[in-house]
Amino acid sequence: MAWNVVIVGGGFGGFSAARELERRIGRRGRDAIKLTLVSEQNFLLYTPLLPEAAAGTLEPRHVVTPLRETLRHTNLQLGSLTGIDSERSVVSIRNPEGDPQELRFDRLVLAPGSVSRTLPVPGLAEHGVAFKSLADAIWLRNHVIRSLELAETVSDRQRLDELLSFVFVGGGYAGLEALAELQDFATDALSMYPAARAHGMRWMLVEAGARVLSEIDERLAAYAVGELVKRGIDVRLNTTLAAIGSDFAELSTGERIDTRTVVWTAGVTPNPVVRELGLPLDERGRIVVDERMQVAGDERVWALGDAAAVPNPTDEGRPSPPTAQHAIRQGRTAGGNVAASLGHGRARVFAYRSRGSFVNLGRYQAVAMIGGRVKLRGALAWWLARTYHMSQIPGLRRKVRAVVDWTVSLPFSRDIAEVGSIGHPRRLDASLPATEHDPRAV
Ligand SMILES: Cc1cc2nc3c(=O)[nH]c(=O)nc-3n(C[C@H](O)[C@H](O)[C@H](O)COP(=O)(O)OP(=O)(O)OC[C@H]3O[C@@H](n4cnc5c(N)ncnc54)[C@H](O)[C@@H]3O)c2cc1C
Incomplete structure (x- = not known):
């Protein structure tokens, strides 16, 4: 047996x-x-690349690996x-x-x-969104594009503030990288949105602790924050979210931000x-x-x-x-x-020391620390992060597809089609009058 x-x-x-x-x-x-x-699910989600799927640098399907494709001698049971x-x-x-x-x-x-770890913040469950799954990434990308589109249709300053302010709460990998990638994407897209460009966008990272990215070396985390601040991102440390509504976020400092987008990434x-x-x-x-x-x-x-x-x-x-x-x-x-x-080999204890860390901050932008010392930024760090992820994504097909996506995106600007209707087919409308059947129709 x-x-x-x-x-x-x-x-x-x-x-x-x-x-x-x-x-x-x-x-x-x-x-x-x-x-x-x-x-x-029948796939492995490669989360480090989820922010790039949200920003449209990678096709969402290319950041997952079908489990059956790679595990050939394991029975998968959903x-x-x-x-x-x-x-x-x-x-x-x-x-x-x-x-x-x-x-x-x-x-x-x-x-x-x-x-996602939630806290008893008034309005969080109703108005906050998470960033943990492929569905979250696709939704957020479409939401950012839709906000830019809507901004072209209104003139009221407060509504423009609401539409063009994006607040991310929680400075872990998920929040920081998602914010950095989406801000970079939206900044690129602004050339096609004159009203939004004239009004300007506001991107904010709110973190309860005294530092971001507690998972990695403190010096690299500070380096990443420096890069974000240079790009005009408002980073608030030692600050929490006090309340959230459909069109505002209130901080522990008492400040109220007009926004329709609060992304909750405050830990797991x-x-x-x-x-x-x-x-x-x-x-x-x-x-x-x-x-x-x-x-x-x-x-x-x-x-x-x-x-x-x-x-x-x-x-x-x-x-x-x-x-x-x-x-x-x-x-x-x-x-x-x-x-x-079960008699195959010897047991070992777990021990792991990270030899390098990367933080992706957008297209051609990243910061990296190798061997606990070298700090890199810009295109070289971005390329090293790419190479590292290539070595880690399981399955040759997925590696090739990700490389093709990155290569194809080099000469082109990113796609701004808002395809939020994908996965939500329109229902047939039975109340419409039936047309007479035409036997010649194919
Ligand atoms: C947006 C984002 C970006 C990130 N970036 C990085 C990064 O750059 N570097 C890094 O090192 N880490 C990163 N992380 C963290 C990393 O994704 C997690 O630490 C890692 O996925 C944990 O692996 P795991 O196997 O424990 O859980 P997961 O990878 O989450 O896998 C859990 C699996 O269990 C399944 N499951 C859940 N409940 C059940 C159930 N009841 N029965 C059966 N199956 C179930 C789920 O569907 C899933 O397939 C990131 C996370 C996010 C969300």
Whole structure:
């Protein structure tokens, strides 16, 4: 009888674990070990390039990799994990139709990621938007273009302020890069919007802490902020969002900004499903694991990525930050450790020291730090970031498509077609009078 290895989550952590398991088990082990990946989507979203998809430098479909295309020896099962029954060794999942199912496991890897962290800010749920998924990126791009279009149709100064002010709350990777890419895109597009150009745009980053990008080196973060300020972006540190309405945002300083766009990127919190699993959690709600990513009390279960507190010995044992860089390496180590528990290779502890960090700030613009020292900016940093992402995007087809997008975009300005109707087909209107059927019509 085959061993059942179930991996939950088709993001960076789960995907890397599955890939490493396939590699370790090899052809000889395939009959003895059955790999199943449970995920809500059939693709891996390459989040570091999501801001470029929002800005139209990359085709949205080119920042995802279909899981079936790359994981050739893993059964992909679309669905959501809902619970674990350790005694019966089964996980409960809900399939895309909403029906409950059970899967038997002998080994279980949990990597369900995180969700946007919200705070009790009045109006946030009604008027704030997130930036975490492909749908968010596409929506935001269309919204920015629509705001520029609407600005051409009004003359009232307050309405122009509302339409042309964009507030991003939270200075992590997601917020800072999304703001930088979209501001760069909108600035390029302004040449085609005379009224918006005459009125001017306002882009603002609001961060509660004393610095941005807490995931990376402080010097690089400060360098990135310097670049944004030079571009006219208003960066407010030690400031929070106090309230938000359909046409305003109010800051903790009492300032009121006329805006119809507040993007909420103030950090992440572990996927709420981890609270339903009966596993030990830390004070931030992350699954507690040891340095081999095993969950205390059940040696058949591993957890990693944004949903787990994985200690990193190269950072004095502190839990790893929620980054793709860490999740990818954790996935590889956890995959190897699961394989080791089934007789394939040796188990290892997780340890990772980042050798370089990049922050993308728009077309041909980025800042980079390599080996903890060299700081680069501009086109060279942008090119290095491209090269790094090329090495990391899984699947040759996706690598080629991203390179083609970047190359094609070199001589052209970015596309400003607003295609928000994609995915929302118009309903047929039964109230319209029927036309007489013409038998000659084809
Ligand atoms: C816009 C943005 C930009 C970013 N930029 C960078 C960057 O430049 N560099 C960097 O290092 N990090 C970056 N990050 C952070 C990085 O994306 C995360 O740290 C990383 O994705 C975490 O990996 P993970 O495997 O834990 O979770 P994810 O990659 O989020 O994967 C979780 C997976 O689990 C699935 N899932 C969720 N719930 C269930 C369930 N109940 N059952 C089954 N499946 C489920 C999800 O659909 C998803 O496929 C960025 C994040 C965002 C949002």
